[in-house]
Amino acid sequence: MNASPSSALLSVSNLRTSFYTRNGVVRAVNGVSFSLGKGETLGIVGESGSGKSVTCYSLMRLIPQPPGKIESGSALFDGIDLLTAPEELLRRIRGKRISMIFQDPMTSLNPYLRIEDQLIEPLLIHERMPRAEAVKRGIRALEEVGVPDAARRIRGYPHEFSGGMRQRVMIAMALITRPELLIADEPTTALDVTVQAQILELVKRLQQELGMAVIWITHDLGVVAGFCQRVLVMYAGRIVESASTERLFARPKHPYTRALQSSIPALQSKGAELYTIPGLPPDLSKPLPGCPFVPRCAFAEEHCKQPVELMEVEPSHHSACLRVQRGEIQL
Amino acid sequence: MLRFILRRLLQTIPVLFVVATVTFFMLRVAPGGPFDEEKRIPEEIVRKLEAHYGLDKPLWQQYLIQMKNLLRGDFGPSFKYPKRTVNELIADAFPVSLELGCYALLVALTLGIVAGVIASLRPNTASDYVPMALAMIGICFPTFVTGPLLSNYFGLQLGWFNPGGWFFPEDRVLPALTLGFYYAAYISRLTRGGMLEVLNQDYIRTARAKGASESRVVVRHALKGGLLPVVSFMGPAAAGLLTGSFVVETIFNIPGLGRFFVMSAFNRDYTMVLGTVLFYATLIVLLNLVVDVILVWLNPKLKFE
Amino acid sequence: MSVAAELPNLTPPDAIEAEPGSSLWLDAWHRLAKNRLALISAILLILLAGACFIGPLVVTNTYYEQNLALGATPPSARHWLGTDKLGRDQFVRILIGGRVSIMVALCATFVSLTIGVTWGAIAGFVGGKLDAVMMRIVDILYSLPFTIFVILLMVLFKDFEARFRWLEDYGIPFNLLLLFGAIGVVEWLTMARIVRGQVMSLRKQEFIEAAHALGLRRRRIIFRHMIPNILGPVIVYTTLTIPAVMLLEAFLSFLGLGVQPPMSSWGLLIKEGAEVMEEYPWLLLFPGGTLGLTLFALNFLGDGLRDALDVRASKD
Numbered sequence: 015m016n017a018s019p020s021s022a023l024l025s026v027s028n029l030r031t032s033f034y035t036r037n038g039v040v041r042a043v044n045g046v047s048f049s050l051g052k053g054e055t056l057g058i059v060g061e062s063g064s065g066k067s068v069t070c071y072s073l074m075r076l077i078p079q080p081p082g083k084i085e086s087g088s089a090l091f092d093g094i095d096l097l098t099a100p101e102e103l104l105r106r107i108r109g110k111r112i113s114m115i116f117q118d119p120m121t122s123l124n125p126y127l128r129i130e131d132q133l134i135e136p137l138l139i140h141e142r143m144p145r146a147e148a149v150k151r152g153i154r155a156l157e158e159v160g161v162p163d164a165a166r167r168i169r170g171y172p173h174e175f176s177g178g179m180r181q182r183v184m185i186a187m188a189l190i191t192r193p194e195l196l197i198a199d200e201p202t203t204a205l206d207v208t209v210q211a212q213i214l215e216l217v218k219r220l221q222q223e224l225g226m227a228v229i230w231i232t233h234d235l236g237v238v239a240g241f242c243q244r245v246l247v248m249y250a251g252r253i254v255e256s257a258s259t260e261r262l263f264a265r266p267k268h269p270y271t272r273a274l275q276s277s278i279p280a281l282q283s284k285g286a287e288l289y290t291i292p293g294l295p296p297d298l299s300k301p302l303p304g305c306p307f308v309p310r311c312a313f314a315e316e317h318c319k320q321p322v323e324l325m326e327v328e329p330s331h332h333s334a335c336l337r338v339q340r341g342e343i344q345l
Numbered sequence: 346m347l348r349f350i351l352r353r354l355l356q357t358i359p360v361l362f363v364v365a366t367v368t369f370f371m372l373r374v375a376p377g378g379p380f381d382e383e384k385r386i387p388e389e390i391v392r393k394l395e396a397h398y399g400l401d402k403p404l405w406q407q408y409l410i411q412m413k414n415l416l417r418g419d420f421g422p423s424f425k426y427p428k429r430t431v432n433e434l435i436a437d438a439f440p441v442s443l444e445l446g447c448y449a450l451l452v453a454l455t456l457g458i459v460a461g462v463i464a465s466l467r468p469n470t471a472s473d474y475v476p477m478a479l480a481m482i483g484i485c486f487p488t489f490v491t492g493p494l495l496s497n498y499f500g501l502q503l504g505w506f507n508p509g510g511w512f513f514p515e516d517r518v519l520p521a522l523t524l525g526f527y528y529a530a531y532i533s534r535l536t537r538g539g540m541l542e543v544l545n546q547d548y549i550r551t552a553r554a555k556g557a558s559e560s561r562v563v564v565r566h567a568l569k570g571g572l573l574p575v576v577s578f579m580g581p582a583a584a585g586l587l588t589g590s591f592v593v594e595t596i597f598n599i600p601g602l603g604r605f606f607v608m609s610a611f612n613r614d615y616t617m618v619l620g621t622v623l624f625y626a627t628l629i630v631l632l633n634l635v636v637d638v639i640l641v642w643l644n645p646k647l648k649f650e
Numbered sequence: 651m652s653v654a655a656e657l658p659n660l661t662p663p664d665a666i667e668a669e670p671g672s673s674l675w676l677d678a679w680h681r682l683a684k685n686r687l688a689l690i691s692a693i694l695l696i697l698l699a700g701a702c703f704i705g706p707l708v709v710t711n712t713y714y715e716q717n718l719a720l721g722a723t724p725p726s727a728r729h730w731l732g733t734d735k736l737g738r739d740q741f742v743r744i745l746i747g748g749r750v751s752i753m754v755a756l757c758a759t760f761v762s763l764t765i766g767v768t769w770g771a772i773a774g775f776v777g778g779k780l781d782a783v784m785m786r787i788v789d790i791l792y793s794l795p796f797t798i799f800v801i802l803l804m805v806l807f808k809d810f811e812a813r814f815r816w817l818e819d820y821g822i823p824f825n826l827l828l829l830f831g832a833i834g835v836v837e838w839l840t841m842a843r844i845v846r847g848q849v850m851s852l853r854k855q856e857f858i859e860a861a862h863a864l865g866l867r868r869r870r871i872i873f874r875h876m877i878p879n880i881l882g883p884v885i886v887y888t889t890l891t892i893p894a895v896m897l898l899e900a901f902l903s904f905l906g907l908g909v910q911p912p913m914s915s916w917g918l919l920i921k922e923g924a925e926v927m928e929e930y931p932w933l934l935l936f937p938g939g940t941l942g943l944t945l946f947a948l949n950f951l952g953d954g955l956r957d958a959l960d961v962r963a964s965k966d
Contacts, residue, residue, distance in 0.1 A: 109556035375806030
């Protein structure tokens with residue numbers, strides 16, 4: 015899209031991932047394309063079930079298969095298609111060049127292993143570093159993310175850490191190999207509000223220091239506003255809008271984005287009634303030929319039920335709303 | 346940890362006391378005595394024998410004497426093997442049972458864990474169904490069915506092994522397999538369940554995201570948590586291996602403690618029965634303690650308390 | 651991983667009033683009905699139980715009638731599963747043995763349900779000191795070598811039989827009673843633990859607190875919310891107890907400590923079969939196979955019930 019292929023670190027096209035459950039085939043990700051430049055920060059926003067996490071897990075091939083299946087698409091990372099690369103090659107990228115941090119720091123660390131063993135594992139796997147040296151790096155990494163008394167606490171177990179501290183450990187672990195891309199899957203959702211801000215600041219700082227690219231998955235537009243350069247809005251397994259952060263907030267080009275914004279308390283004038291989107295996201299095991307947002311959309315018309323693609327409606331601003339594309343509505 | 350072990354050991358004392366008391370009175374309430382069975386021992390001799398073993402004293406006195414001896418770790422003389430003490434008899438017979446038990450445990454753990462892990466890696470495929478079907482067969486055909494079958498087929502028909510006895514190294518094979526298979530079946534099911542649970546955890550995904558190979562994920566990240574159910578099962582299993590050996594010892598004609606125990610109960614060999622029961626009880630209590638210590642050691646969330 | 655169907659359950663509060671349990675049970679039933687293996691097992695067990703109780707009444711052979719001249723014969727038209735060394739009909743003996751197994755199972759279930767559930771429920775509900783004492787007792791009993799005690803009980807008190815001859819006039823062999831007693835003593839412990847654990851965790855769970863908050867009466871909470879939730883584990887554990895006690899009976903009878911001839915039991919038949927396995931293999935194969943098949947069916951049914959009743963497992 016906006017980043018030219020030569021400078022793109024990662025370029026995903028037409029990714030489709032499905033889950034074969036007993037209630038039918040759930041098309042969790044349905045034709046997602048985007049690209050990401052070196053050092054760029056990209057936000058992916060959507061409700062739970064919109065496919066934002068599945069998109070990123072698909073890139074790392076961390077989808078449990080079965081029931082999940084990556085149906086089609088490609089994801090070129092430095093010339094390697096992550097979706098079809100041999101397992102061996104992919105493993106050399108995971109945790110070394112692309113790292114992830116996860117939503118729930120309480121369950122994402124192995125409760126049976128010392129922090130030390132988990133933290134330095136990427137170094138042992140990817141850099142074949144002697145253990146003593148790796149431990150030193152581990153202690154330094156913990157200090158960098160603000161874990162006090164790191165030299166002692168590195169010997170502890172996850173249950174001895176608070177949620178915020180565990181997420182710091184996760185971040186230290188993800189960044190210990192200086193990756194080129196960090197995928198953050200709602201890393202602040204499970205934390206207290208004050209801790210959320212600290213973690214966000216931490217990642218921001220480290221991102222600038224290391225110059226890595228970041229994909230930040232969240233359902234919170236507010237987080238995106240302060241951090242990301244560009245935003246993808248996902249709904250029902252598709253990208254419905256993609257733009258730079260300023261543009262997206264200033265001039266949203268999809269009714270769903272508009273609705274999301276209206277439901278953020280901080281963005282509303284005092285006293286104004288908070289907007290809630292009526293209805294529920296669609297059942298992804300049923301075929302959805304037209305715009306999936308139609309049943310909940312305040313602007314929907316009869317012709318919205320025909321198929322719609324993501325299209326550039328303004329320079330570097332894409333929307334999948336047929337009425338916006340046709341210039342029928344201004345949001 | 347030392348305090349934990351000491352406290353647990355202290356707690357076993359009342360348990361063993363209860364065991365000893367219940368056994369003592371059960372033996373005396375039960376009809377028959379140690380010198381009934383042989384036909385026509387003159388009354389006089391029986392009385393002399395009883396006096397010799399202190400059986401003519403009032404019951405409460407016998408009980409106190411017995412308890413005092415037990416405290417010193419002395420199980421007393423056997424009634425049926427007059428020249429030998431119960432301690433000696435146990436010391437002779439138990440190593441045989443222990444050896445059998447160790448081999449069986451080895452069979453059970455290796456087979457069970459390997460089969461369980463394999464099954465858990467690809468659930469609901471052939472590599473899951475085949476070992477689990479075998480495990481089901483193992484559970485449904487107890488040792489007293491498989492034992493005679495194995496003894497008959499490999500012992501008598503193929504002639505690979507002796508159908509019974511405990512003389513040559515190869516005599517260990519069939520009994521150990523018979524006993525081990527049964528527990529392997531249980532262990533494989535527990536392993537599979539534990540591993541499936543763990544492999545679905547978020548931290549396994551974290552490990553994969555770090556670029557850990559599949560074998561590293563299984564061995565370093567999953568096995569420790571996945572085997573916890575197996576470890577908890579080891580307490581009852583070890584007890585089961587001990588008592589299960591009654592049957593296997595009978596089938597394969599092995600001079601172990603299990604057969605001794607059943608025989609001494611039939612013979613009303615009071616001291617021998619009491620001795621073996623207490624011995625078994627102590628063993629089981631200690632095994633449970635060992636299992637608990639291992640559990641805490643494996644699971645950092647648990648503390649010794 | 652958030653796929654679809656991760657939506658919060660938006661049941662309005664008034665829905666709690668309407669039929670909380672029935673849909674759960676209906677759901678479980680549907681899941682069970684879909685599990686073909688479990689269903690076949692259930693049918694097999696029903697057929698087997700029916701055969702054990704009706705069979706001996708219909709067939710002309712009896713379990714005790716000897717025919718020394720005939721001796722051991724392979725299966726034939728007259729004796730479907732052959733005869734043993736004493737010329738007794740193996741088929742009827744297996745059916746009668748089945749009766750023993752079923753009675754043992756019923757007895758153990760009865761004991762573990764009455765004592766175990768009551769004990770566990772009281773401990774869990776009352777909590778505090780009483781709970782500590784009650785569970786300590788269970789712990790102590792647990793750490794006793796029970797199989798050994800059962801063996802001891804069976805050996806030592808076998809000879810009381812003479813005093814209880816009169817029981818046999820009513821068709822109840824003393825040995826069987828002893829066996830039931832011995833097995834019953836053991837089988838309630840685990841049930842007590844399970845029920846207590848379940849009650850304890852339920853008491854703390856949010857939906858019970860929600861029910862309290864909604865002002866539901868205590869009785870209503872117990873009957874409509876707690877019992878349906880405890881019943882699942884209880885049923886599942888019962889189906890696990892039954893094969894265990896059947897095995898215990900067979901084990902004791904195999905050691906010659908359980909049911910005595912001419913009465914019949916699967917363990918006893920297996921023991922007799924094992925002794926003559928070389929010459930008359932069918933005498934081991936048929937009772938061994940019957941026991942194996944029954945245990946198979948019970949285990950599969952148990953697995954099926956566990957899958958069907960375990961609400962957590964159904965969400966994967």
